[in-house]
Amino acid sequence: MIEEKSGRQLINAPEEYEFELRILFDKNRKIHVFLRMATIPMERFSYRREAIAASIHPSTAAMLMALAKPYLKKNAQILDPCCGVGTMLVERHMLLPVREVYAIDVFGEAVAKARINAEAAGLKVNLIHKDYLDFKHGYLFDEIICNMPMRGKRTKEEQDAFYQGFFDKSQELMAPGGILLLYSNENGFVKKQLRLHPGFRLHKEFLISEKEPFYFYVIGACVKS
Numbered sequence: 001m002i003e004e005k006s007g008r009q010l011i012n013a014p015e016e017y018e019f020e021l022r023i024l025f026d027k028n029r030k031i032h033v034f035l036r037m038a039t040i041p042m043e044r045f046s047y048r049r050e051a052i053a054a055s056i057h058p059s060t061a062a063m064l065m066a067l068a069k070p071y072l073k074k075n076a077q078i079l080d081p082c083c084g085v086g087t088m089l090v091e092r093h094m095l096l097p098v099r100e101v102y103a104i105d106v107f108g109e110a111v112a113k114a115r116i117n118a119e120a121a122g123l124k125v126n127l128i129h130k131d132y133l134d135f136k137h138g139y140l141f142d143e144i145i146c147n148m149p150m151r152g153k154r155t156k157e158e159q160d161a162f163y164q165g166f167f168d169k170s171q172e173l174m175a176p177g178g179i180l181l182l183y184s185n186e187n188g189f190v191k192k193q194l195r196l197h198p199g200f201r202l203h204k205e206f207l208i209s210e211k212e213p214f215y216f217y218v219i220g221a222c223v224k225s
Contacts, residue, residue, distance in 0.1 A: 026067075027205040034063055047090055047121035050113035055085050056147045056183070060208070064183055064216050065091040067206055071179050071218050075099040076142035079173065081132035081166070082106075086114035088145050088183075090121040101125040102141075104132050133165045140175035148184040160189055167193040171200065171221070180219040183208070187215050194219070 020036040036059065045058040065072075065088070074096050080089050083103035092098070103118075103125050105111050111129045118125045128135070148166075151159045163186065170180055180200065184190055194200055204218040 024206065024208065026207070032067065032206075047117055048085070048087060049120050050085050050116045052085060052107070052110050052113065054150065056087050058087050058091065061087045061091040061147075062094075064088070064181070064208070065095055067204075067216060068179075068181050068218055069095055071181075071203060071220075072096050073142065077139065077175070078102070078143045078145060079137075079141040080104065080145050081135070081170070082146050082149055083114050083127070084110050084147060086117045086121075086123075086125065088147055089114075089125060090117060090123055092143070092145055093121065093123045102128065102137070104128045104130050104135055106131050133169055135169070135173075137173060140178070141173055142175050142178050143181065144170050144174055144178070145181045146183070148182055148186065150185070159186065160192075163189040163193050164196070167197050167200070171197055174221045176221060176223045178221040179203075180217070180221065182217045182219065183214065184217070185212060185214045187213060190215070190217060198222075 018038060020038060022034040022036060024032045024034070026032065048058045072092070072095060075098065076096075077099055078089065078092060078101045080086075080103045083089060083105045086103060089101055089103055093101070101123065103111075103114055105114070106129075108129050111127050114125075115127055118127070154162065174180065182190060194202055199222050201220045201222055202217060203220050206216040208214045208216050
């Protein structure tokens, strides 16, 4: 209709949109509305100087942290077990003050690029090139934030085992009353591990993308009596 009425001077092409409204529904059917301005320079994300193929888009990371904000606390001890280039941690840092931040990744190039992005954002972070499942630490964390790795070449059984190990390790490292924030396209594996780990409780579940279903989970660690 737009093209017809304008004599094709206006073309209905998504890559040419001036702005885009994104409407998301959470598990309780509550509506969350976001505005994406396509033609305005994004200085907001100028810290993101480096990226890798698997990097989350900074606007997505910002949206996820905004959804999680009611569950965050000031001066938290924070861990990102699969940090990539550090985007999720930087966006978390922008919302509330943090006490100490640890970032881990098995991919050395990602760790090097995360250091550059963190410095550009003014975020002091302890970066470690290591497999999360081999990580040990002297104190527990208030928040564990993770953009879960895609399955890639892993078999279903291997991905299932990865999620099992991830939840086991996170349960070991999380402080009572802490928060686990997960962005994942493996809804079945997440729900399975929540059943197997009664020490975790699902607070909120957001469907972020329906096309290739991606979910954002806010999971609490139960306070021990």
